[in-house]
Amino acid sequence: MAMMGEQGGQESIFTLEAARLKFGGGAVEELGWDLARLGLARVFVVADPRLRTSGVLDRIGNILGKAGIAAAFFEDIGIEPTLASLGRAAEAGKGLDVDGFVAVGGGSTIDTAKVINLIHRHGGAIMDYVNPPIGAGRKPLTPLKPLVAIPTTCGSGSEATTVAVLDLPELKVKTGISHRFLRPALAVVDPELVRTTPAGVTASTGLDVVCHAVESYIAKPFHNRPRPANPEDRPPYQGSNPIADIWSAKAIEFGGQYLARAVRGNDDIEARGAMMLGATMAGIGFGSAGVHIPHACAYPVAGLRHEYQAPGYDHPFVPHGFSVIVTAPAAFRYTYDAAPERHAQAAEWISGSRIDRSGPDSLPRALIALMREVGAPSGIAELGYRETDIPALVEGAMKQQRLLALAPKPVDSDRLARIFLESMHNW
Secondary structure: OHHHOOOOOEOOOOOOOOOEEEEOOOHHHHHHHHHHHOOOOEEEEEEOOHHHHOOHHHHHHHHHHHOOOEEEEEOOOOOOOEHHHHHHHHHHHOOOOOOEEEEEEOHHHHHHHHHHHHHHHHOOOHHHHOOOOOOOOOOOOOOOOOEEEEEOOOOOOHHHOOEEEEEEOOOOEEEEEEOHHHOOOEEEEOHHHHOOOOHHHHHHHHHHHHHHHHHHHOOOEHHHOEOOOOHHHOOOOOOEOHHHHHHHHHHHHHHHHHHHHHHHOOOOHHHHHHHHHHHHHHHHHHHHHOOOHHHHHHHHHHHHOOOOEOOOOOOOEOOHHHHHHOOHHHHHHHHHHHOHHHHHHHHHHHHOOOOOOOOOOHHHHHHHHHHHHHOOOOOOOOOOOOHHHHHHHHHHHHOOHHHHOOOOOOOOHHHHHHHHHHOOOOO
């Protein structure tokens, strides 16, 4: 196989580094044992404050207390972390006498814990580590302290990834920090913790699962990248590969089979648990293969306007899953001819049946049907954008070259403008 050989300056190696995973109802009850196994006796718990009223944080505190583990709680979490909110969090973490960290919440909470851990261990300013060209792209030289991630939504996959995402309102763009040392040491995924998640939040986070997995599955193959000068320069996002494909495929299938059910019923723990597991599987897949056009477009879609009121959220903004999915149909229509069979296969997994393989609309049709069923916005116009905003959206997306480089076809500003225009209304 061509991917097994080393030809010229092309890559011939891919890597897969995955967090340890514990999954199942009641898994959180074993948290004390898990922390002790990691050698942790003093932890800083980074938690979504909304979990205080639901009793989840008191439950966590009791579990840690019974295990003899000292814990301090930090709950000043932004729903979409900004440089300011992450700065407050990082400041709270400086100089802590702790062995490790625990994150309890959605992707924003887990990402915040990653940044606290990074600054606690290596110091410096947050922008020192943000991906270029927006930040300096500084790399931590040694591993961070252990982070145990306990997701309470079924979507971001942050419990399995090497990335922390942040919003930069002054630049009207979202970006991130990416390094393998940010990956949590353990993901504790307990379906009982998502029983009270609002339907709108489940819809948004679940669509993020599906988009993560599809983007990874159809990403540029790893062996189509230039070989790095040394192993340290091999990026975390490396392109589609045989191992990441396995995780991504199952996550796509779970999204098609369970997302609509998970949105319809809080008590459907089977469906919500499957989406939680799908989120972790997608995180493992895209943590190796990467994401591309829809996620690059999502950063300016979420960053430029904050007037959309999403169901299930308590203030106006564009949730990440919705910002990603609105451009996915147009993006995948464009990338179809780079890998027709993969696009058609992804469409079949989402729809649950064999579909017409004859052209580029199969995957967009399957996605749009799922979007409509779970109440997603119909396009970027519903999020408050007009055609006159497209140049600014393109400018923001073009800053995400780390992601766009993984697209299975070349993407320039003209193509992005076309994708945004087609995404004004998906139906």
